[in-house]
Every structure is written in structure tokens, then in C-alpha cells.
Amino acid sequence: EQASDTLQSDQPGEQVQATSLIEAFMDDKRASSYAIAIHVKQPVAGKKKIFTGLGNVGHMFITLTKFNKDRSFVSRTFGFYPEKGLMIPVNPIFPESPSVLKNDHFRTWDEMIGRFVSQKDFSRILEFIDKNSNTLYHLNRFNCSDFALAIAELAHIRIAETSGKWPLGKGNNPGTTGQSILAGKFSNVETGSQSGLFACTNKYLLK
Numbered sequence: 001e002q003a004s005d006t007l008q009s010d011q012p013g014e015q016v017q018a019t020s021l022i023e024a025f026m027d028d029k030r031a032s033s034y035a036i037a038i039h040v041k042q043p044v045a046g047k048k049k050i051f052t053g054l055g056n057v058g059h060m061f062i063t064l065t066k067f068n069k070d071r072s073f074v075s076r077t078f079g080f081y082p083e084k085g086l087m088i089p090v091n092p093i094f095p096e097s098p099s100v101l102k103n104d105h106f107r108t109w110d111e112m113i114g115r116f117v118s119q120k121d122f123s124r125i126l127e128f129i130d131k132n133s134n135t136l137y138h139l140n141r142f143n144c145s146d147f148a149l150a151i152a153e154l155a156h157i158r159i160a161e162t163s164g165k166w167p168l169g170k171g172n173n174p175g176t177t178g179q180s181i182l183a184g185k186f187s188n189v190e191t192g193s194q195s196g197l198f199a200c201t202n203k204y205l206l207k
Contacts, residue, residue, distance in 0.1 A: 159181060
């Protein structure tokens with residue numbers, strides 16, 4: 001079996017259903033801990049560019065992991081996307097579309113921030129996914145970054161300065177969010193500091 005780092009890609013995998021994501025964690029095994037990670041793929045790594053070229057706006061996605069007492073674990077990595085194959089793809093003039101979740105297990109990323117969470121918070125995150133997986137995708141109001149940042153908030157991860165402007169619109173985006181993580185503009189809401197958080201780029205641990 002190939003290692004996952006040999007299969008990394010800038011393209012998402014297959015569409016996944018929220019029910020299958022959630023049911024994966026209902027494995028009838030006693031959990032030892034739960035963890036969440038927010039991944040950011042900037043349009044240009046290490047730069048505050050919101051977009052480059054045609055349609056390169058970056059992406060934000062999530063990994064949820066349940067560690068079991070028997071040393072097994074369940075992990076799912078996924079992101080929120082506009083539905084493909086529409087007559088008019090999502091753009092600043094037509095910013096809304098039906099949404100889908102897709103498997104992002106092999107997607108590359110530039111920055112990541114994560115932490116261990118309680119069973120209660122993990123359950124709240126699964127409930128959010130269940131309720132919002134079919135919410136309409138909106139470029140300005142509920143895009144991949146909004147979806148990921150809402151889950152981060154449920155995990156008590158706060159990232160400052162995540163919004164920016166683009167032609168005919170503005171909102172949360174991977175370019176701005178990635179730069180804020182690089183600059184250390186994040187905190188654990190429970191502690192009021194960065195204690196309990198793990199943050200890194202795909203090259204090194206952030207201090």
C-alpha cells in the first residue's frame with residue numbers, strides 16, 4: 001500500500017455523504033480521545049493572496065479522529081464544496097450553488113491547526129456536519145472556509161483575521177486565514193492563549 005504522502009493532490013476525492021462520515025465514528029468501541037485538525041491550502045503558499053488565475057481560491061478542510069482504548073482509531077478528512085457540473089459554475093456574479101462534501105484525505109495543505117477535544121465537543125461537531133452538509137454553498141457567506149471555521153469554533157479554536165475582499169464580494173477565505181495562522185493569530189478560547197493547540201505548516205512546526 002502506498003503511503004499517503006506519495007498520493008497527495010490538489011484535487012478533491014469522491015463525494016461523501018454526511019451520514020457515512022458520522023456513522024464511521026459509531027464503531028462501538030470505547031474512545032480514549034478525540035481530535036480535530038483544520039487544514040488550509042492557500043492559493044499561494046505563505047502569501048495573503050485571495051485568488052490567483054482563474055478559479056484558484058485555495059481550500060480549507062477538516063480532519064476528525066477518534067482514538068480508541070484498543071489502540072485502533074477512526075479518521076475522516078473532508079471539505080465543503082459547491083456542486084460540480086452546474087450550467088453556471090460558482091463565481092462572484094453567481095455566488096450560490098447546491099453543496100457537497102468530498103473526501104480530502106489526499107489533498108495537499110499549507111497550514112494546519114488542531115487540538116484534542118472533549119466527547120461533548122466532538123458530538124457537537126458531528127451534529128453541525130449533519131445539519132449543515134446540505135446548506136447552500138455561497139461564495140461570500142458560506143464557503144469552504146466558513147464551514148471549516150464554524151467547526152473550529154465548536155472546538156474552541158479561534159483564528160483572527162480570516163476575511164478579505166475579491167471582485168464583487170468579500171468573506172472568509174484560505175489565503176487570509178493561512179496568513180493569520182502563520183502569524184500566530186490564533187488562540188484556544190478555553191484557555192485564552194495558544195495552550196493546548198498544535199499548529200504547523202507542511203514544512204515545520206509553528207512557534
